[in-house]
Amino acid sequence: MDWSIQEVARHAGVTSRTLRHYDAVGLLPPSRVAAGGTRRYDRTAIVRLQRILLLRELGLGLDAVGRVLTEQTDEARALRDHLDGLRRERDRIDRQIGSVRRTLAALEAGLGTGNDDRETIMAADMLDGFDHTEHREEVEQRWGREAYARGDAWWRGLGAEQQQAFLREVGDLNADWQAAWRDGADPVGERAQALAGRHAAWLAGIPGTPGHTEGRPPAEYVLGLAEMYVADERFAANYGGRDGAAFVRDALTAWVEARP
Amino acid sequence: MDWSIQEVARHAGVTSRTLRHYDAVGLLPPSRVAAGGTRRYDRTAIVRLQRILLLRELGLGLDAVGRVLTEQTDEARALRDHLDGLRRERDRIDRQIGSVRRTLAALEAGLGTGNDDRETIMAADMLDGFDHTEHREEVEQRWGREAYARGDAWWRGLGAEQQQAFLREVGDLNADWQAAWRDGADPVGERAQALAGRHAAWLAGIPGTPGHTEGRPPAEYVLGLAEMYVADERFAANYGGRDGAAFVRDALTAWVEARP
DNA sequence: CGTAGGAGCTGACGCTGCGTCAACCGCAAG
DNA sequence: CTTGCGGTTGACGCAGCGTCAGCTCCTACG
Numbered sequence: 170m171d172w173s174i175q176e177v178a179r180h181a182g183v184t185s186r187t188l189r190h191y192d193a194v195g196l197l198p199p200s201r202v203a204a205g206g207t208r209r210y211d212r213t214a215i216v217r218l219q220r221i222l223l224l225r226e227l228g229l230g231l232d233a234v235g236r237v238l239t240e241q242t243d244e245a246r247a248l249r250d251h252l253d254g255l256r257r258e259r260d261r262i263d264r265q266i267g268s269v270r271r272t273l274a275a276l277e278a279g280l281g282t283g284n285d286d287r288e289t290i291m292a293a294d295m296l297d298g299f300d301h302t303e304h305r306e307e308v309e310q311r312w313g314r315e316a317y318a319r320g321d322a323w324w325r326g327l328g329a330e331q332q333q334a335f336l337r338e339v340g341d342l343n344a345d346w347q348a349a350w351r352d353g354a355d356p357v358g359e360r361a362q363a364l365a366g367r368h369a370a371w372l373a374g375i376p377g378t379p380g381h382t383e384g385r386p387p388a389e390y391v392l393g394l395a396e397m398y399v400a401d402e403r404f405a406a407n408y409g410g411r412d413g414a415a416f417v418r419d420a421l422t423a424w425v426e427a428r429p
Numbered sequence: 430m431d432w433s434i435q436e437v438a439r440h441a442g443v444t445s446r447t448l449r450h451y452d453a454v455g456l457l458p459p460s461r462v463a464a465g466g467t468r469r470y471d472r473t474a475i476v477r478l479q480r481i482l483l484l485r486e487l488g489l490g491l492d493a494v495g496r497v498l499t500e501q502t503d504e505a506r507a508l509r510d511h512l513d514g515l516r517r518e519r520d521r522i523d524r525q526i527g528s529v530r531r532t533l534a535a536l537e538a539g540l541g542t543g544n545d546d547r548e549t550i551m552a553a554d555m556l557d558g559f560d561h562t563e564h565r566e567e568v569e570q571r572w573g574r575e576a577y578a579r580g581d582a583w584w585r586g587l588g589a590e591q592q593q594a595f596l597r598e599v600g601d602l603n604a605d606w607q608a609a610w611r612d613g614a615d616p617v618g619e620r621a622q623a624l625a626g627r628h629a630a631w632l633a634g635i636p637g638t639p640g641h642t643e644g645r646p647p648a649e650y651v652l653g654l655a656e657m658y659v660a661d662e663r664f665a666a667n668y669g670g671r672d673g674a675a676f677v678r679d680a681l682t683a684w685v686e687a688r689p
Numbered sequence: 690c691g692t693a694g695g696a697g698c699t700g701a702c703g704c705t706g707c708g709t710c711a712a713c714c715g716c717a718a719g
Numbered sequence: 720c721t722t723g724c725g726g727t728t729g730a731c732g733c734a735g736c737g738t739c740a741g742c743t744c745c746t747a748c749g
Contacts, residue, residue, distance in 0.1 A: 175725070185726085190707055205715065207726055227532060228525045231706070245536045252529045255522055262519045265488045269512045272487060276505045435696070445697085450736055465744060467697055491735070 171200060171211040181218055188218075196235050197221060228255060342367060346417050347409040356419035365424035368417075388425040395421040431460055431471040441478055448478075456495050457481060488515060602627060606677050607669040616679035625684035628677075648685040655681040 178185045191197035192208065197218055199208035210218070217238065224234040229251055236242040345364055354360045372386045372394070395418040398405060405414035438445045451457035452468065457478055459468035470478070477498065484494045489511055496502040605624055614620045632646045632654070655678035658665060665674035 173725080184708080186707065186709085189727090194706090205726070206728085227529050245533060248529055248533050248536070252526065252533065255526050255529065259519055259522045259526065262515055262522065266512065266515050266519065269487050269508055269515065272483075273505060273508050273512065276508070433696080444737080446736065446738085449698090454735095465697075466699090467744095 171209040172215075174199075174208045174210070177210045177215065177218065181222060183222070191221065194231060196231055196238075227251065342371060343407045347413055350409060350413045350416040356416055357423045361416070361420040362424055362427075365420045368421060369424065391421055391425050431469040432475075434468045434470070437470045437475065437478065441482060443482070451478075451481065454491060456491055456498075487511070602631060603667045607673055610669060610673045610676040616676055617683040621676070621680035622684055622687075625680045628681060629684065651681055651685050
């Protein structure tokens with residue numbers, strides 16, 4: 170007693186194409202091939218199909234299903250491995266959701282500023298990585314080419330008015346840095362160290378930043394940026410010039426060194 | 430001033446192959462093509478690349494990125510749509526994680542019973558869908574061919590000893606049903622209705638069951654099963670025969686009708 | 690001046706799991 | 720004889736590149 174490919178397909182809730190595919194990859198050969206080459210499936214094949222469909226439904230790939238069914242792999246172990254993969258995938262998506270949400274929030278906060286020349290104004294004038302290759306090389310050496318490129322990509326990918334919105338957000342921080350510096354505060358003193366903590370937390374909030382998911386940027390990253398603040402006048406301007414930036418750098422350096 | 434494909438690739442943290450691909454799909458043509466066909470990228474191209482990489486990092490597909498960059502699509506809207514997709518994907522994975530975990534738990538609870546003939550004993554003798562096509566058609570009409578096939582696949586996919594373990598778990602429930610019936614309880618009375626509630630909750634706990642994720646099976650599903658309990662003696666046996674199964678059916682029917 | 694090495698180029702296949710034609714065959718009813 | 724259904728075997732398509740393969744051009748070196 171056996172059944173045609175359509176009967177099996179309808180019952181199992183798949184298409185005949187799927188069954189032919191399973192045959193082609195050796196996962197489920199028909200129990201016999203009748204005259205004219207038509208595939209016939211008996212009870213044993215049906216049971217095998219049902220197990221295949223269960224494992225597929227749980228998300229296993231066809232090769233993993235094949236390994237389980239041919240007993241080369243323990244079923245429980247295959248499922249545990251698969252579970253690990255699923256969890257990693259979910260975490261990855263969670264992180265991506267967070268990034269998209271923050272990017273959206275930044276976008277919407279920046280509405281109404283007009284979007285003329287969004288790709289040119291600041292991107293080309295203020296932060297074009299090709300213009301300050303010395304710092305790029307510095308930073309690349311410290312925390313990896315790839316991470317630099319990604320962090321940089323985030324910033325420039327924002328477009329001009331998003332960058333401006335972002336800069337407005339950080340304006341308070343910068344103003345506080347400048348005030349502290351002009352008041353002659355000690356870089357390793359309480360006031361500057363508190364600012365350094367805020368600064369690091371702010372950095373960690375930038376998607377794409379190394380340490381973003383850990384809530385804390387790595388020391389090398391902070392140090393690399395601190396140096397760049399001083400070396401690049403376009404950054405230094407945010408902190409009241411070279412001397413102000415040097416104050417920020419000293420404070421940040423002390424801060425990371427106090428927190429191994 | 431422009432740069433070679435390798436310079437751009439290294440800076441951006443991608444491979445030259447990726448840049449050629451972006452060129453091939455029209456996403457990022459080089460700003461000019463030098464003698465010998467070598468690609469050259471200028472500042473504008475770099476900025477465009479950075480925006481591409483940001484959107485890619487957020488998980489958008491290349492076509493969506495293209496639509497955003499050519500201004501045919503609002504960036505915020507594209508991101509919101511994408512966010513919806515990400516959330517659905519995460520929920521799907523969450524459900525799959527749940528299914529795999531429950532399947533694993535069932536597997537591990539069934540250890541030590543031996544695995545001989547796991548594919549034949551009960552799958553072939555007790556629950557082979559091809560043997561009782563009348564009920565299959567009934568149930569298919571009520572809650573859809575696909576769902577039937579999937580629920581059925583889960584059961585038969587478990588293998589014989591998992592099915593036995595599962596039956597042991599449900600043994601209490603069955604025993605209580607039989608006791609209530611033999612005691613002459615009223616199907617719509619308090620005792621039988623409490624059992625019906627337990628029964629529905631048990632059903633909802635089966636991965637692959639319709640309503641599994643909602644924690645409650647749909648009425649049609651419960652009714653379809655209830656009818657099958659009576660019509661199929663192999664099910665009826667679990668409840669003390671046809672009459673006992675009819676008692677269960679009446680109780681379940683009343684239960685679902687009391688809960689729209 | 691020949692050559693080795695490095696960078697770039699254009700195809701083209703591979704991966705995952707089938708969906709979707711396309712072209713053809715066999716059998717039974719009208 | 721035609722129509723129609725159900726079956727067959729290819730083969731392309733998809734997403735985003737990784738990875739050869741085979742060829743050209745330029746430069747530095749012996």
